[in-house]
Amino acid sequence: MHSRRDFLQKLTASAITLPFLPKATSLDEFYSKPYDGPVLRVAIMGLGGYGTRVAEAMQSSKMAKLVGVISGTPSKIKDWQSKYKIPEKNCYNYENFDQIKNNADIDAVYVITPNALHHDQVIRVAKAGKHVICEKPMAINAKEGQEMVDACKKANVKLLVGYRMHFEPHTLEIVRMRKAGELGKITFFQGLSGFKIGDPSQWRMNKQLAGGGSMMDIGIYAINGSRYMVGEEPIWVTAQETKTDPQKFKEGVDETITFQLGFPGGAVASCLSSYNINNLDRFFLTGDNGFAELFPATGYGPIKGRTHKGELNQPIVTHQTVQMDEMAAIILQGKQPIVPVDGEEGLKDLKIIDAIYAAVKSGKKENLKL
Structure with missing residues (x-):
């Protein structure tokens, strides 16, 4: 299981x-x-x-x-x-x-x-x-x-x-490199998020409780990651759904969705969210002057990565410990994180998820206004 x-x-x-x-x-x-x-x-x-x-x-x-x-x-x-x-x-x-x-x-x-x-x-x-x-x-x-x-x-x-992940050191090092121009003009991001889910009776497989399937649970990592890795907000999305087991993945519970995002600077993202494919947890970002990769990218750890300059050797952290200390500093002291974690940030991801589901149904490019 x-x-x-x-x-x-x-x-x-x-x-x-x-x-x-x-x-x-x-x-x-x-x-x-x-x-x-x-x-x-x-x-x-x-x-x-x-x-x-x-x-x-x-x-x-x-x-x-x-x-x-x-x-x-x-x-x-x-x-x-x-x-x-x-x-x-x-x-x-x-x-x-x-x-x-x-x-x-x-x-x-x-x-x-x-x-x-x-x-x-x-x-x-x-x-x-x-x-x-x-x-x-x-x-x-x-x-x-x-x-x-x-x-x-x-x-x-x-x-x-x-x-x-907004406080994870490997992630933040890539964000720093991108902001410093070390990758050059960003051209492409790939985000792969998925695994084979077990017990079909769990709440994550219940449309009424989960609101969807893999996209709501694991695909949001690729959505959110595309935004902080590229450093822009996407302006359009296209998406396609694949369902190989309609008995397990009922109506409204997505099994696998591939989706593509376009950014105002010209970069594009190609992402995948799945409840039926193992060994997916990879981010890849490339620009005119270099690249960065995380694999694993979003698991509890250890996060591992490399860039055109070599292996990333940032510290291994207990994500939730760091997150809670950082969020305490945000709430109590008004600290400003490098990557936002506020409700507006969460709302942007939800708007993209809505558009992904709409694009699956329409088969057309859906414009985004975040």
Whole structure:
């Protein structure tokens, strides 16, 4: 049995460098010294496989602390209370978590539930006056995503999306090289994201919960990656769907989609998202003067890469630890990440996903306005 969590299962070791943590030039320096600055107190909503991974990684965070849980499963709440020393007053279920508005010990909620639940849950958290971190995809379509962005703005709370790769050192080195002109004029990006999914009864194979299939789950990495690797927003998309097993992949649950993106500077992207092809996790970026490749590109680690200058030797990081410390700095100190992780960033990906599904149906080029 395989799932995305199996596909991305290798949790990595501590890192050495990181661009944004306050008053530190390296993770070694940051984590070796006492920290007495502000701490983001986080409740996790959704105590499944990835919620567990985030919770474990947060034990090494200095600027973010797990202080609460929200779950529909009482036994999980009890287990987490015991393991992470979470007080009873910081435990909620899906019916009563609006009451976090009265809990001064919780600053933010990390929503890690099935895609179709994000919209209502994020809006409820915002109305309760708490900052929100939402797993990707932020919603199941751009309309819902816009409503989430608007709700958080109205409530004057931050909305961030769980784009852990935006803080990954190999990724950021390629972004740096591209920005510095070391690759020359960018001409092409390839993003391959996929694996063979197992249990057909899991929520990711349920259109009502997932909002789609492989595109919503794993294809979003190639979509998002194309944007921060090329350094522009795409202006058109074309797409084609292949379905070899309609019994397993029901109506509305895409098995494999290939899609192409065009960028204003002339670069093009060729990408693939699949729930039925293994050994796909590769980004390739090329320009007039050089290239960069990540393979694996988005797994939990270790990320590996090379460029026309040789192998990339950036530190190996525990992505979720770095992500939570960086997001704490964004929320508490107004830090500006190199690659955005806010709700507007998530909304752009949703607009592209909407256009990809439209292009599959129409067979035509769909224009994008992000």
